[in-house]
Amino acid sequence: QVQLVESGGGSVQAGGSLRLSCAASGYTSRFYSMGWFRQAPGKEREGVAAIKIDNGSTAYANSIKGRFTLSHDGAKRTLFLQMNTLKPEDTAMYYCAADPRFWYGVAAGYEYWGQGTQVTVSS
Numbered sequence: 001q002v003q004l005v006e007s008g009g010g011s012v013q014a015g016g017s018l019r020l021s022c023a024a025s026g027y028t029s030r031f032y033s034m035g036w037f038r039q040a041p042g043k044e045r046e047g048v049a050a051i052k053i054d055n056g057s058t059a060y061a062n063s064i065k066g067r068f069t070l071s072h073d074g075a076k077r078t079l080f081l082q083m084n085t086l087k088p089e090d091t092a093m094y095y096c097a098a099d100p101r102f103w104y105g106v107a108a109g110y111e112y113w114g115q116g117t118q119v120t121v122s123s
Helices: none
Strands: 003-007 010-013 018-025 033-039 046-052 058-060 068-073 078-083 092-099 117-122
Touching: 003 092, 018 033, 018 092, 018 117, 033 078, 046 068, 046 078, 058 068, 078 092
Parallel strands: 010 117
Antiparallel strands: 003 018, 018 078, 033 046, 033 092, 046 058, 068 078, 092 117
16 A cells, blocks of 8 residues: 655744655555645645656746755655745645656646645744
8 A cells, every 4th residue: 555654844934944755655666756735724735846756857836946845765765845945825734645657747636645744834
């Protein structure tokens, strides 16, 4: 059974940084793509960043470009999201997603999803 487990969320003041991690297990092969999404209370889920595992190409939402950086450690089967210069509007539950076959970019078509980790940014 595929599992994606997020960690690294927390509370931080505006301008601060957090690093989210997503550990994948239960999938014997390599995912084709992985991504991070977020959902704030009362809002729709939003794609944040995504990566193609084979060549490392990435896609980012305009709202976080230049502040967030996505990376992947193949050996550890872990996806990271380095978040810098955080803003109160970044407050949300952050979800990791993965797909074994397709590239969705920051669109929410991924097959597997984690349970989320909360990020709260205070002003």
